[in-house]
Amino acid sequence: xxxxxxxxxxxxxxxxxxxxxxxxxxxxxxxxxxxxxxxxxxxxxxxxxxxxxxxxxxxxxxxxxxxxxxxxxxxxxxxxxxxxxxxxxxxxxxxxxxxxxxxxxxxxxxxxxxxxxxxxxxxxxxxxxxxxxxxxxxxxxxxxxxxxxxxxxxxxxxxxxxxxxxxxxxxxxxxxxxxxxxxxxxxxxxxxxxxxxxxxxxxxxxxxxxxxxxxxxxxxxxxxxxxxxxxxxxxxxxxxxxxxxxxxxxxxxxxxxxxxxxxxxxxxxxxxxxxxxxxxxxxxxxxxxxxxxxxxxxxxxxxxxxxxxxxxxxxxxxxxxxxxxxxxxxxxxxxxxxxxxxxxxxxxxxxxxxxxxxxxxxxxxxxxxxxxxxxxxx
Ligand SMILES: Nc1ncnc2c1ncn2[C@@H]1O[C@H](COP(=O)(O)OP(=O)(O)O)[C@@H](O)[C@H]1O
Ligand SMILES: [Mg+2]
Numbered sequence: 397x398x399x400x401x402x403x404x405x406x407x408x409x410x411x412x413x414x415x416x417x418x419x420x421x422x423x424x425x426x427x428x429x430x431x432x433x434x435x436x437x438x439x440x441x442x443x444x445x446x447x448x449x450x451x452x453x454x455x456x457x458x459x460x461x462x463x464x465x466x467x468x469x470x471x472x473x474x475x476x477x478x479x480x481x482x483x484x485x486x487x488x489x490x491x492x493x494x495x496x497x498x499x500x501x502x503x504x505x506x507x508x509x510x511x512x513x514x515x516x517x518x519x520x521x522x523x524x525x526x527x528x529x530x531x532x533x534x535x536x537x538x539x540x541x542x543x544x545x546x547x548x549x550x551x552x553x554x555x556x557x558x559x560x561x562x563x564x565x566x567x568x569x570x571x572x573x574x575x576x577x578x579x580x581x582x583x584x585x586x587x588x589x590x591x592x593x594x595x596x597x598x599x600x601x602x603x604x605x606x607x608x609x610x611x612x613x614x615x616x617x618x619x620x621x622x623x624x625x626x627x628x629x630x631x632x633x634x635x636x637x638x639x640x641x642x643x644x645x646x647x648x649x650x651x652x653x654x655x656x657x658x659x660x661x662x663x664x665x666x667x668x669x670x671x672x673x674x675x676x677x678x679x680x681x682x683x684x685x686x687x688x689x690x691x692x693x694x695x696x697x698x699x700x701x702x703x704x705x706x707x708x709x710x711x712x713x714x715x716x717x718x719x720x721x722x723x724x725x726x727x728x729x730x731x732x733x734x735x736x737x738x739x740x741x742x743x744x745x746x747x748x749x750x751x752x753x754x755x756x757x758x759x760x761x762x763x764x765x766x767x768x769x770x771x772x773x774x
Contacts (some may be wrong), residue, residue: 398699400623403600406432406435406437406440406445406446406449406764407449408711409428409432409449410525410526410659410688410689411688411689412428413425413428413429413456414523414525414689414690415689415711416428416459417690418689418690418693418710418711419522420713422460423677425460426460426461426700427456428451429454429456429457429460429524430457432449432450432453433450433457434453434588435450435451435616439550446636446638450504450531451765452526452529452530454473454477455486455529455530455532456525456526456529457473458470458473458474458490459525459532461473462494462515467494467497468498470494471482471491471494471495471498474487474490474491474494475491478491479579483548485544485545485550485570485690486533486537487537488544489537489540489544489545490656492541492544493537493540493541497515499656500632505747506519510664516528516532516536516576517575517576518572518576520572521568521569521572522687522690522691522694522698523687523688523689523690523691523693523694523695524565524569524687524688524691525690526688526689527569527575527682527684528624530682531569531573531576531631531682534553534678534680534682535553535556535573535577535657536573536576536577538550538553538579539552539553539613539657551652551676552652552681553652553657553680554648554651554652554657554658554676554677554678554679555651555657555658555659555660555679555680556657556658556659556660556678556680556681556682557621557646557659557660557661557662557665557668557672557673557676557678557680557681557682557771558570558659558660558661558662558681558684559661559662559663559665559681559682559683559684559767559771560663560683560684560685560686560768561721561758561759561764561767562663562721563685563688563721563722563724564684564687564721564722565687565722566619567619567620567661568663568682569684570615570659570661570741571583571617572615573615573659574615574617576615577613577615577657579614579615579657580611580612580613580614580615581611581614581615581617582604582607582608582614582615582616582617583617583619584604584616584617584619585619585620586620586623586624587714588618597599597643598639598640598642598643599670601640601643601644601647602643602647603737604616605647605651605654605656607651608651608654609654609655609656612654613655613656613657614656614657614660615656615657615658615659616651616657616659617659617660617661617672618659618660618661619661620661620662620663621660621662621672621678622662622664622665622667622668624644624660625632625641625644625645625668625669625728626641626667626668626669627654627666627667627668627670628669628772629639629679632680637667638642638676640670641669644672645671645677646670648672648677648678649677649766652676658677658678660678665681665683665770665771666770666771673735673771681771683768685764685766685768686718686719686721686757686759686764687720687721687722687725688709688719689715690714691722692713692717692720692725693711693713693714693715695722695726696708696710696713696714696717696725696729696748697710699725699726699729700729700743703733703743704736704743705742705743706742706743706744707746708743708744708745708748709745711746712745713748713749713752716749716752717752717757717759718757718761719757719759719761719764720725720757721757721758721759724755724758728748728751728752728755729748729751731754731755732747732748732750732751733748733771735747735750735751
């Protein structure tokens with residue numbers, strides 16, 4: 397790859413990186429990331445996505461080095477970043493953690509943080525490397541190293557909005573995040589409140605937040621959040637639910653102070669009252685895309701476990717199933733298994749590929765890109 401990155405090549409990085417990792421080509425994977433980190437973006441140098449791509453590559457490099465237990469190298473890169481870019485608070489926080497992990501400084505004592513594991517345990521999460529890196533930078537590090545963030549006067553996260561197509565892991569990853577943070581987890585769906593827009597809903601909402609506060613530190617997960625805080629223009633509402641929506645907003649303002657992390661999830665971000673996304677409320681929005689290459693390969697491996705099979709080419713299968721959701725991948729494997737059973741043969745790559753051809757995904761790349769950018773426009 398050339399040194400001059402275009403928007404298109406930059407977008408391909410996650411795909412090539414994941415492929416190299418699936419093939420076990422660690423050195424090549426690091427080299428690819430380094431190329432992007434050092435890349436000259438030309439006309440794109442100031443582009444928001446280009447810059448973010450570089451930052452993510454930087455995080456991924458540190459993450460891989462940690463995963464491979466090359467902690468001193470990770471620390472060296474982190475120290476370099478702190479030198480070059482002293483306002484990178486996440487790098488400062490990572491540096492402190494790595495120093496403690498390497499026992500270069502004593503572990504934190506007398507704080508709740510001592511119960512945290514030194515490395516993040518995302519076991520059972522297939523793929524999603526970028527999402528995990530963003531969670532670490534934007535949520536986990538600030539909550540674990542608040543002193544550093546206070547020093548730099550960077551506010552701690554109050555809440556996050558996860559959005560994206562259904563069946564792609566929003567609920568799943570929110571639960572995992574609570575585990576990684578070692579936070580209690582409270583989940584509510586619109587159906588748990590009955591209709592929140594009936595008499596007494598305001599008290600119910602108050603009780604919900606009070607309960608979360610009592611179990612702090614706590615993640616309050618609001619699934620299908622658009623139903624709790626609908627925008628006035630959405631839903632074609634005949635009656636204003638502003639009192640209930642305001643009740644939510646008031647409580648959202650208090651969450652950070654009360655050690656409650658609010659995570660909202662939605663497939664329909666445009667139907668949320670925009671006031672929810674104001675600073676101090678759910679001010680971070682994170683797109684949860686359909687499973688990436690690694691996630692697809694790992695998920696299919698999981699679905700194939702303990703089934704009679706020939707040697708399966710999971711990389712090829714993952715390459716042929718872009719845009720498929722987890723549920724769609726599972727269906728494909730189940731169908732291939734049924735077909736193989738009918739023929740009294742072990743499942744082969746070909747059987748699965750046949751099933752892929754028969755079952756088209758509900759989404760396509762254009763649709764997904766439109767969903768990703770919908771919130772900015774809306
Ligand atoms: N990273 C992942 N690794 C393995 N399984 C996953 C992952 N993300 C999601 N899943 C599985 O995919 C299915 C759909 O995920 P879910 O969180 O319910 O999607 P959403 O909330 O976005 O509609 C669930 O069965 C979940 O266990
Ligand atoms: Mg869900």
